[in-house]
Amino acid sequence: MSLFDKYNQVNARHDRLIAAGRDPFNICMDRIVSATEAIIDGREVILVGTNNYLGLTFDSDCVEATVEAVRREGTGTTGSRIANGTYSSHRDLEQDIAGFLGRKAAMVFPTGYQANLGIIAGLAGPKDTILLDADSHASIYDGCRLSGATLIRFRHNSPADLDKRLARLKDDNTSKLVIVEGIYSILGDQAPLDEFVDVKRRHGVELLVDEAHSLGVFGDNGRGIAEAYNVEQDVDYVVGTFSKSLGAVGGFGASDNPAFERLRFTSRPYMFTASSSPSSIATARATLKKIKAQPGLRLQLWDNARALYKGLSDLGFEICAEASPIIAVRLRDEESAVFMWNALINAGVYVNLALPPGTPDGSCLLRCSLSAAHTSAQVRRVCEVFEQAHRALKDWRDTQSAAE
């Protein structure tokens, strides 16, 4: 028996997906043209699935700062912070993040995934209890598992369900950490953070909010959902990523807890990995400045988000949450979603295909993410292509039923 036999079932499903067209999980962009366009299979494609919310990946100031950092500090750090040393730029970025969020301290990680691993597994241990939202990202689940803590899921976005579970645990003496996300990556729905904060306060537990998709997107200053709900003081730990609105690669954790720095010599995902490259650090520092200096980017992003939401709603598509920079269109089954996804890309629009078990409630979704860099013409074109692809889906379904 081969080690790979356990994947036979999922592999068969993957084969069926590929038989319907392209491999949705292995799209190769031959050339990136801009923050919103690429060449795929020789065809110009509008990118509506990048999470490049503020469209800063080609910003000339940020590109220059990054190139300059590579010339000054080299291409890689060739080791970990604890064994091989911290560059002053790592420390500077940590201070920038802490300053931006109004926190005492921040720690930088090589990716957002590792930030969740490092912060969660650093904070919680086998004798602690974590209560996590059922729809949490895989990096949160993996961080929780790595911690060895007792893991209790509560119903998605339900402060009442969290309250009930914390009440059941009232005689349990373990330390407890509650984890939610600001905005959920697949559906784009927001956490009712004010209500979660109320529950957290009543039960005297600590709260971690993953602002991966909300940083730079929500709040008057772009600090995220906690800022938008005016509850930052009640959020004990913030986790975020550089790979979305900050247009780089990396992640961070931030807190006011005076003991937070202990994670630097206790959190394995922080200690035993290579530190972020000078280029990633320089990009994140430069884009963070842009977020502060150009609030208009956020306004543009929201205008684009509302325009696409309205356009797709008017066409009759079922959208899973209220308007946000993440717009997930629900299709009735996997076959339809895969057909539409292929039709969209063939007509020059790239979105994300999201299928169970990676989606809530077994939904089959076409997930769009907007950027401040999208033009109105691009948003209109995306709506047109959705309409065409949907017509093609109907024709294809008619042909299928005629054949049966």
Add this chain to the structure above:
Amino acid sequence: MQWTADKVQEEIVQLLQPFNPKDIAITPDTDLSADLMMDSVAAMNLVMEIEDRFEIDVPISLLPDVNNLQDLVDVVLAQLSKG
């Protein structure tokens, strides 16, 4: 209420029905993954229904050791006895 092993099993079989579209016969040996084709998310969602029904918490950290209906019954009985 006082739950017996038989009553717990009966309740879980009821809760398993939405996860059993092919309506196969459920026995203590029924494997959630191999027989009911449940993936990890479906298994966690089933656990949430079980938690509500019995008013207990079943930490998902226990799930790697849960393969079949009997394992589920044992976990529920163990958690009920803690309450």
